[in-house]
Amino acid sequence: xxxxxxxxxxxxxxxxxxxxxxxxxxxxxxxxxxxxxxxxxxxxxxxxxxxxxxxxxxxxxxxxxxxxxxxxxxxxxxxxxxxxxxxxxxxxxxxxxxxxxxxxxxxxxxxxxxxxxxxxxxxxxxxxxxxxxxxxxxxxxxxxxxxxxxxxxxxxxxxxxxxxxxxxxxxxxxxxxxxxxxxxxxx
Amino acid sequence: xxxxxxxxxxxxxxxxxxxxxxxxxxxxxxxxxxxxxxxxxxxxxxxxxxxxxxxxxxxxxxxxxxxxxxxxxxxxxxxxxxxxxxxxxxxxxxxxxxxxxxxxxxxxxxxxxxxxxxxxxxxxxxxxxxxxxxxxxxxxxxxxxxxxxxxxxxxxxxxxxxxxxxxxxxxxxxxxxxxxxxxxxxxxxxxxxxxxxxxxxxxxxxxxxxxxxxxxxxxxxxxxxxxxxxxxxxxxxxxxxxxxxxxxxxxxxxxxxxxxxxxxxxxxxxxxxxxxxxxxxxxxxxxxxxxxxxxxxxxxxxxxxxxxxxxxxxxxxxxxxxxxxxxxxxxxxxxxxxxxxxxxxxxxxxxxxxxxxxxxxxxxxxxxxxxxxxxxxxxxxxxxxxxxxxxxxxx
Numbered sequence: 001x002x003x004x005x006x007x008x009x010x011x012x013x014x015x016x017x018x019x020x021x022x023x024x025x026x027x028x029x030x031x032x033x034x035x036x037x038x039x040x041x042x043x044x045x046x047x048x049x050x051x052x053x054x055x056x057x058x059x060x061x062x063x064x065x066x067x068x069x070x071x072x073x074x075x076x077x078x079x080x081x082x083x084x085x086x087x088x089x090x091x092x093x094x095x096x097x098x099x100x101x102x103x104x105x106x107x108x109x110x111x112x113x114x115x116x117x118x119x120x121x122x123x124x125x126x127x128x129x130x131x132x133x134x135x136x137x138x139x140x141x142x143x144x145x146x147x148x149x150x151x152x153x154x155x156x157x158x159x160x161x162x163x164x165x166x167x168x169x170x171x172x173x174x175x176x177x178x179x180x181x182x183x184x185x186x187x
Numbered sequence: 188x189x190x191x192x193x194x195x196x197x198x199x200x201x202x203x204x205x206x207x208x209x210x211x212x213x214x215x216x217x218x219x220x221x222x223x224x225x226x227x228x229x230x231x232x233x234x235x236x237x238x239x240x241x242x243x244x245x246x247x248x249x250x251x252x253x254x255x256x257x258x259x260x261x262x263x264x265x266x267x268x269x270x271x272x273x274x275x276x277x278x279x280x281x282x283x284x285x286x287x288x289x290x291x292x293x294x295x296x297x298x299x300x301x302x303x304x305x306x307x308x309x310x311x312x313x314x315x316x317x318x319x320x321x322x323x324x325x326x327x328x329x330x331x332x333x334x335x336x337x338x339x340x341x342x343x344x345x346x347x348x349x350x351x352x353x354x355x356x357x358x359x360x361x362x363x364x365x366x367x368x369x370x371x372x373x374x375x376x377x378x379x380x381x382x383x384x385x386x387x388x389x390x391x392x393x394x395x396x397x398x399x400x401x402x403x404x405x406x407x408x409x410x411x412x413x414x415x416x417x418x419x420x421x422x423x424x425x426x427x428x429x430x431x432x433x434x435x436x437x438x439x440x441x442x443x444x445x446x447x448x449x450x451x452x453x454x455x456x457x458x459x460x461x462x463x464x465x466x467x468x469x470x471x472x473x474x475x476x477x478x479x480x481x482x483x484x485x486x487x488x489x490x491x492x493x494x495x496x497x498x499x500x501x502x503x504x505x506x507x508x509x510x511x512x513x514x515x516x517x518x519x520x521x522x523x524x525x526x527x528x529x530x531x532x533x534x535x536x537x538x539x540x541x542x543x544x545x546x547x548x549x550x551x552x553x554x555x556x557x558x559x560x561x562x563x564x565x566x567x568x569x570x571x572x573x574x575x576x577x578x579x580x581x582x
Contacts, residue, residue, distance in 0.1 A: 010520070011520060011524075014520075018504075018505065019561070019564070020564065021504045021505065022500065022501070022504050022561075023561055023564035023565045023567075023568055024504075024568050025244045025500060025503050025504040026500065026561075026565050026568075027565045027568035027569045027572070028243065028244045028245070028246060029240070029243050029244060030569065030576055030577065030578050031243075031246060031569075031572075031574040031575065031576065031577060032246075032574070032575035032576065032577035033242070033243065033246050033247055033248045033577070033582060034246045034247075035246070035247050035248045037248065
């Protein structure tokens, strides 16, 4: 190619490529922006749109917690601290402490997998901002709560039925049906 | 304004004050009011609009929280910058460092003197109008060099030197493109240049001949380079030079540089409109002087702002060029092309001294065809990608 043709070609290429590029960017002006205006200008709370399997901040339903300590034992970084007292007269055991340090938690999900009733589970909450590390320690026991004992014939009290069902729902969600996990047996 | 001051004197007000002093005060007052009422909001709103346009091109939203649709974002930014600490590096040349932003700002602000917003709405219709603009905008390069050198910082110095090389080089194609128009008009006055054009597109100098058509794009490109706009923003290339000559600046001094940059964008549009797009010319529909004046202002403002929008759009499209590419583009391509335009226009004027209606019409049709081709390409891009369409500019 002679120098002159190369020169003219360069000019033509510059013009056509800029023209084409400008048409592409102009077409972007009429496209819907993909930005989600978190946290306030969204049709629905993000937490409500997340699936059950989402690993958010841990929550514990103390009413259906049996106090088996499976979660405390399996936690690889011991961020769960459970204290159980026994009343010497009534021989009734109750929780004095159930703390989860979300600063340490690594969201592995082992605690919720080992829980027999689905009391400890990952919620859909993920906003954990706090002024100090101590604010991230979740304390689930404010006053002594007695341990939960599953009844043989199933729950009768409506309030408890709902709670047990919620726990089961989380357990089913975690179960892998093909591998025959814990949740699939109960189904 | 001068007659108003004279009347005040004759009525016996302002005793014992010299006339020159009052005139100077009046000029200062006018300058301050123009600055605060027109130029500052213009630069501010341009900064907001640029961020919005740019965001939409990148499928983002951009600032939309301060005021309706974020239109007051520039006020928030300005107040923030006013409250910031004004730092001057210990090793800097303090006097030059402090002076540089104002020199840059003056270089842009002084151009508003000759920008014709309407047939009556012009501060001073100098008979060297366009030459004055070219001369005054050259002041910017002095300010930028001052900023780059006085900061005592390698990035600043490199940015300043690059900017000087760039602005000096690109002044040549810009000047030559302006010269093609001056060949046709025979006058340097801004109002005189507009007066030679008509309200209809085929009476504009853009479509006067094929050479002025090319000269327009050469002028616009060169003006973008002179204004340090992307894709020619190598003086402040973030990826190489942090922020170029503004690296060491903070607070209000920093803001002055960007004030000048965004305001300069409008000046580019206004000069392009004056030279090529018929300025404030409107069809003779109304008799009323006041309505005519308002319409002229609106027409001029919109035409100029269209090119501000195009500059934003180019910024969202093209990547930054390298220093050597920048120089080769100027000296190897734009300078010869603008010379071709110049000599072409000279030949054209020898053959048809008063212009040729048919060629103007033909060029106008060609312009429409390019526009149609562009719309067709945009339609193709949208159909090809099948995106979620959202025509509403507000979100």
